[in-house]
Amino acid sequence: xxxxxxxxxxxxxxxxxxxxxxxxxxxxxxxxxxxxxxxxxxxxxxxxxxxxxxxxxxxxxxxxxxxxxxxxxxxxxxxxxxxxxxxxxxxxxxxxxxxxxxxxxxxxxxxxxxxxxxxxxxxxxxxxxxxxxxxxxxxxxxxxxxxxxxxxxxxxxxxxxxxxxxxxxxxxxxxxxxxxxxxxxxxxxxxxxxxxxxxxxxxxxxxxxxxxxxxxxxxxxxxxxxxxxxxxxxxxxxxxxxxxxxxxxxxxxxxxxxxxxxxxxxxxxxxxxxxxxxxxxxxxxxxxxxxxxxxxxxxxxxxxxxxxxxxxxxxxxxxxxxxxxxxxxxxxxxxxxxxxxxxxxxxxxxxxxxxxxxxxxxxxxxxxxxxxxxxxxxxxxxxxxxxxxxxxxxxxxxxxxxxxxxxxxxxxxxxxxxxxxxxxxxxxxxxxxxxxxxxxxxxxxxxxxxxxxxxxxxxxxxxxxxxxxxxxxxxxxxxxxxxxxxxxxxxxxxxxxxxxxxxxxxxxxxxxxxxxxxxxxxxxxxxxxxxxxxxxxxxxxxxxxxxxxxxxxxxx
Amino acid sequence: xxxxxxxxxxxxxxxxxxxxxxxxxxxxxxxxxxxxxxxxxxxxxxxxxxxxxxxxxxxxxxxxxxxxxxxxxxxxxxxxxxxxxxxxxxxxxxxxxxxxxxxxxxxxxxxxxxxxxxxxxxxxxxxxxxxxxxxxxxxxxxxxxxxxxxxxxxxxx
Ligand SMILES: Cc1ncc(C[n+]2csc(CCOP(=O)(O)OP(=O)(O)O)c2C)c(N)n1
Numbered sequence: 160x161x162x163x164x165x166x167x168x169x170x171x172x173x174x175x176x177x178x179x180x181x182x183x184x185x186x187x188x189x190x191x192x193x194x195x196x197x198x199x200x201x202x203x204x205x206x207x208x209x210x211x212x213x214x215x216x217x218x219x220x221x222x223x224x225x226x227x228x229x230x231x232x233x234x235x236x237x238x239x240x241x242x243x244x245x246x247x248x249x250x251x252x253x254x255x256x257x258x259x260x261x262x263x264x265x266x267x268x269x270x271x272x273x274x275x276x277x278x279x280x281x282x283x284x285x286x287x288x289x290x291x292x293x294x295x296x297x298x299x300x301x302x303x304x305x306x307x308x309x310x311x312x313x314x315x316x317x318x319x320x321x322x323x324x325x326x327x328x329x330x331x332x333x334x335x336x337x338x339x340x341x342x343x344x345x346x347x348x349x350x351x352x353x354x355x356x357x358x359x360x361x362x363x364x365x366x367x368x369x370x371x372x373x374x375x376x377x378x379x380x381x382x383x384x385x386x387x388x389x390x391x392x393x394x395x396x397x398x399x400x401x402x403x404x405x406x407x408x409x410x411x412x413x414x415x416x417x418x419x420x421x422x423x424x425x426x427x428x429x430x431x432x433x434x435x436x437x438x439x440x441x442x443x444x445x446x447x448x449x450x451x452x453x454x455x456x457x458x459x460x461x462x463x464x465x466x467x468x469x470x471x472x473x474x475x476x477x478x479x480x481x482x483x484x485x486x487x488x489x490x491x492x493x494x495x496x497x498x499x500x501x502x503x504x505x506x507x508x509x510x511x512x513x514x515x516x517x518x519x520x521x522x523x524x525x526x527x528x529x530x531x532x533x534x535x536x537x538x539x540x541x542x543x544x545x546x547x548x549x550x551x552x553x554x555x556x557x558x559x560x561x562x563x564x565x566x567x568x569x570x571x572x573x574x575x576x577x578x579x580x581x582x583x584x585x586x587x588x589x590x591x592x593x594x595x596x597x598x599x600x601x602x603x604x605x606x607x608x609x610x611x612x613x614x615x616x617x618x619x620x621x622x623x624x625x626x627x628x629x630x631x632x633x634x635x636x637x638x639x640x641x642x643x644x645x646x647x648x649x650x651x652x653x654x655x656x657x658x659x660x661x662x663x664x665x666x667x668x669x670x671x672x673x674x675x676x677x678x679x680x681x682x683x684x685x686x687x688x689x690x691x692x693x694x695x696x697x698x699x700x701x702x703x704x705x706x707x708x709x710x711x712x713x714x715x
Numbered sequence: 716x717x718x719x720x721x722x723x724x725x726x727x728x729x730x731x732x733x734x735x736x737x738x739x740x741x742x743x744x745x746x747x748x749x750x751x752x753x754x755x756x757x758x759x760x761x762x763x764x765x766x767x768x769x770x771x772x773x774x775x776x777x778x779x780x781x782x783x784x785x786x787x788x789x790x791x792x793x794x795x796x797x798x799x800x801x802x803x804x805x806x807x808x809x810x811x812x813x814x815x816x817x818x819x820x821x822x823x824x825x826x827x828x829x830x831x832x833x834x835x836x837x838x839x840x841x842x843x844x845x846x847x848x849x850x851x852x853x854x855x856x857x858x859x860x861x862x863x864x865x866x867x868x869x870x871x872x
Contacts, residue, residue: 285783339786
């Protein structure tokens with residue numbers, strides 16, 4: 160049967176099981192929007208294309224499905240860019256569709272033409288410019304496959320307007336044939352056995368777990384593995400929730416703002432088992448002094464991630480789930496009771512804490528959100544201090560519960576991501592833990608939340624400044640607060656109300672709990688303006704370029 | 716250290732930008748890059764000569780492999796291979812130097828493509844060593860311009 164490109168697009172999305180899509184219309188996507196009108200696909204009109212990309216990302220991270228967004232050519236496409244870079248850095252599966260000027264005009268600097276393939280090349284896993292209507296269906300099939308397999312990422316599909324109008328037979332391929340793309344899932348069994356030998360002989364092993372474990376849905380296997388070996392686990396920002404944060408073998412997060420005990424454990428360790436993590440500089444600190452006594456086993460599905468930053472003793476290319484399953488079959492419990500005792504000492508000596516006085520402190524707000532939601536909410540974050548406190552003081556027991564821009568550190572991510580996460584998980588409570596700076600970067604999405612009755616809660620830890628940058632200025636630039644004090648600030652309560660959402664202001668510690676409870680009862684978007692201590696800092700902290708055992712601000 | 720890498724890629728537009736973009740984005744140095752169709756018209760073969768330490772070149776290979784349009788990466792440095800490059804050299808010439816230049820060209824089995832009063836264009840083909848020494852020889856006569864095709868290489872196996 161002959162169909163227009165726009166109709167083929169819709170049919171292909173249905174074949175892929177796409178239920179929801181975020182985006183914004185424009186000139187060269189009119190045929191697609193016309194086809195969307197009565198397609199049955201739930202299209203969410205955001206108020207900015209960046210919001211659409213982040214919402215698709217939040218949806219993908221919360222559900223494990225592919226996130227889909229759609230924008231017009233030119234400015235629509237460039238507005239997606241930050242969102243796509245954010246998702247790709249954190250290996251989030253997204254298929255982004257953009258309209259393009261008609262094929263005969265490409266390269267002519269036509270109205271609203273940009274070379275979005277060229278622009279997105281370094282920030283995507285792959286991209287396509289569809290120049291032949293007969294290839295459209297196959298391209299879409301491949302795009303979903305590439306986005307969601309191997310190390311997931313962003314695939315951009317650029318569709319010129321004339322291709323949307325032309326007709327072709329609709330045939331959706333059953334199978335995939337991409338000869339240059341065959342990710343390795345199964346780990347090499349020889350390497351697994353070698354790894355098990357090292358594990359059995361280790362005295363001070365640590366599991367260093369990243370987002371890859373969440374992406375491959377390997378939490379169950381990881382928990383089994385720890386049950387059997389009793390090896391303590393530390394997680395990266397992206398890995399939070401991969402292993403229960405409340406478990407006695409959890410060391411919490413490592414790295415720049417990790418727990419002191421996680422960082423000490425890594426520094427003293429004789430064997431690091433890295434799974435789905437990439438030795439990012441925020442984790443390793445000064446790379447030459449990272450884990451000086453340890454042998455390293457590194458499991459990752461992306462061969463590029465292995466031995467990129469640190470030399471690895473046992474590289475294992477494969478999917479975290481498959482590899483953990485194989486390890487579990489072969490591993491023996493090492494004798495590490497002395498190590499456990501040492502870790503207990505560190506945990507007692509350097510607990511993660513803050514000054515719990517009568518002042519309204521941001522960490523307290525996060526803890527109370529944890530208490531009131533009984534640890535079951537999905538938490539998204541903005542970037543800065545809010546993000547680190549959300550990572551430190553909410554304990555994540557389940558994967559896909561903590562959603563944050565780790566690799567790119569994109570301010571303005573959390574709120575649209577919360578909307579996407581909430582739409583993917585309507586039964587969950589979803590909180591965006593925000594800063595007063597970041598929230599203003601995509602505040603327009605309040606309309607999206609209101610219009611679609613998305614009951615997300617925004618907890619602004621309002622410190623009147625760009626807190627994280629101010630913290631660096633305080634510590635390393637002699638308190639010269641250059642352009643980080645946000646003297647002018649909107650009235651967030653009135654702002655929320657103007658958008659048709661609910662606003663709340665909380666200025667006293669004693670009112671925090673009740674406010675959170677009240678907010679949860681409201682089945683609409685609620686924006687909570689917590690007026691917190693302005694000069695609170697995130698500690699512990701490894702100053703940039705230092706070894707990770709050289710932390711400052713460790714409260715003993 | 717220099718490595719000669721053959722990369723088989725899908726023969727469609729945009730692939731070259733993916734490959735060259737990868738090199739620039741990751742700060743890898745390319746000495747030369749050539750592309751051409753293979754015995755299979757849907758596949759092109761690039762020969763890349765890259766410079767860097769062992770670790771960087773390992774990353775180059777992995778990153779190339781990661782590109783969706785890259786079908787295969789062959790590190791020719793590991794095996795026995797034949798390599799060739801074609802170079803056109805324009806050299807200053809006068810009556811005094813003429814016979815000497817022609818003699819050198821002859822020993823390198825180079826071809827004289829064009830002779831003008833002030834200069835001569837010489838074409839030479841060969842492996843990297845031959846090309847290198849030929850260019851060095853010509854330098855002493857005064858090179859006006861050099862154009863190189865970049866290296867192509869094929870494994871002997
Ligand atoms: C888009 C973007 N611009 C700039 C930065 C640099 N940056 C990192 S944290 C930060 C301050 C964030 O301030 P706020 O949202 O108020 O959060 P706080 O640190 O106070 O919790 C800035 C400007 C960034 N990460 N992202």
